[in-house]
Amino acid sequence: MKADLPVISLVGTGHATSHFLQLVLPPLFPLMREELGVSYATLGLILTLFYVLSAVLQPLAGFVVDRAGGRTVLLGGLSLMVLGTLLMGLAPGLSTLALGAALAGIGNSVFHPADFAILNGRVAKERLGHAFSIHSVSGSVGFAIAPIFSGAIGAWLGWHAALIAAAVVAGVVLLLLGLNAAKFSVEPVAQKKSGAFDSSVLMSWQVIACFSFFALHAAALTGILSFGVSALKEQLGVATTLASTAVTAYMVGSAAGMLTGGFLVARTSRIDLVPAAGLSVSAAIMLALAGGVVPALAVPVAFALSGFAVGLTYPSRDLLVRAATPPGATGRVYGFVYAGLDVGSFATPAFYGWLVDHGQPQGVFYAVFGFALAAVFTVLQLPSRRTATQRT
Numbered sequence: 001m002k003a004d005l006p007v008i009s010l011v012g013t014g015h016a017t018s019h020f021l022q023l024v025l026p027p028l029f030p031l032m033r034e035e036l037g038v039s040y041a042t043l044g045l046i047l048t049l050f051y052v053l054s055a056v057l058q059p060l061a062g063f064v065v066d067r068a069g070g071r072t073v074l075l076g077g078l079s080l081m082v083l084g085t086l087l088m089g090l091a092p093g094l095s096t097l098a099l100g101a102a103l104a105g106i107g108n109s110v111f112h113p114a115d116f117a118i119l120n121g122r123v124a125k126e127r128l129g130h131a132f133s134i135h136s137v138s139g140s141v142g143f144a145i146a147p148i149f150s151g152a153i154g155a156w157l158g159w160h161a162a163l164i165a166a167a168v169v170a171g172v173v174l175l176l177l178g179l180n181a182a183k184f185s186v187e188p189v190a191q192k193k194s195g196a197f198d199s200s201v202l203m204s205w206q207v208i209a210c211f212s213f214f215a216l217h218a219a220a221l222t223g224i225l226s227f228g229v230s231a232l233k234e235q236l237g238v239a240t241t242l243a244s245t246a247v248t249a250y251m252v253g254s255a256a257g258m259l260t261g262g263f264l265v266a267r268t269s270r271i272d273l274v275p276a277a278g279l280s281v282s283a284a285i286m287l288a289l290a291g292g293v294v295p296a297l298a299v300p301v302a303f304a305l306s307g308f309a310v311g312l313t314y315p316s317r318d319l320l321v322r323a324a325t326p327p328g329a330t331g332r333v334y335g336f337v338y339a340g341l342d343v344g345s346f347a348t349p350a351f352y353g354w355l356v357d358h359g360q361p362q363g364v365f366y367a368v369f370g371f372a373l374a375a376v377f378t379v380l381q382l383p384s385r386r387t388a389t390q391r392t
Contacts, residue, residue, distance in 0.1 A: 062335020257311020
């Protein structure tokens with residue numbers, strides 16, 4: 001246990017930082033739109049660039065991780081994210097902003113394949129479930145901190161200062177990981193013997209189903225995280241601080257759901273029904289928000305409940321992916337499946353921005369509802385707990 005704790009803690013800290021850097025930008029959109037004189041749709045394209053590069057390169061990063069191990073890849077990815085965020089903070093206009101987003105997107109591509117390769121290689125099997133849970137929660141913590149961090153500093157000192165401050169915080173984490181790199185080093189012997197560049201495993205129907213589920217889930221999540229603040233401001237006329245608090249409440253609720261979901265998944269006979277039920281509840285809440293039946297002051301509570309319902313799905317989701325992963329292919333499978341998150345993320349920001357630009361902020365929540373509902377039908381195609389246990 002003593003040997004596992006530093007690995008789980010360090011990898012979790014890196015994962016939290018990657019999620020933090022993903023979400024420091026969107027809460028600043030109202031400030032950037034005013035200063036730069038651009039539309040929300042244009043700013044959405046900056047996010048699209050980030051997620052396109054992350055999605056395209058994440059499977060490749062998985063192959064590299066299987067060949068070289070996760071430690072070096074992880075540190076390199078975080079370095080690029082720090083550099084890209086700093087560049088965005090110094091950006092005088094859209095071209096430099098896009099370049100910074102591109103560098104950050106390239107860096108973001110490495111985290112899931114590298115993290116899961118390290119955890120599977122260094123953590124005892126009996127504690128892997130706990131490690132996966134902490135990994136998911138740490139990402140939510142990063143998401144939860146980001147809107148408050150960038151929203152507060154942006155309102156006080158402007159969006160440039162908010163992004164520069166985020167890069168400094170991430171730089172401190174990078175230094176911490178670098179100084180403790182030996183603690184999460186993994187020798188990829190098994191991957192080398194199994195053929196690190198064999199892609200046939202990615203064509204199984206279970207892996208494709210996992211990818212589709214992740215893409216739809218991310219399309220819904222992007223609407224909440226990237227344009228939730230802007231949509232709430234336009235639809236309900238609430239202050240930026242209240243809207244940012246709602247997004248943070250969503251991520252805090254999600255983290256609580258992840259911890260609860262770990263106990264729930266151990267007691268259910270149909271593991272595929274857990275994510276189906278959680279997403280259904282979240283979709284219903286988003287439909288209520290879109291219909292305007294939730295009072296402004298109750299929005300953070302609604303977001304927290306929606307996040308909790310989605311968080312319940314994460315432990316079962318990761319168990320299904322693990323069940324579909326053959327030995328020596330951790331980087332490949334996780335790199336490909338988690339690329340679905342980036343596909344869903346880059347395919348939708350411009351669409352969400354267009355809705356807000358055209359006076360349809362409630363359309364953001366209608367779209368989130370639709371994507372979540374589609375994800376429910378996708379996850380029901382995945383194997384039940386009995387099948388997953390047999391494969392594991």
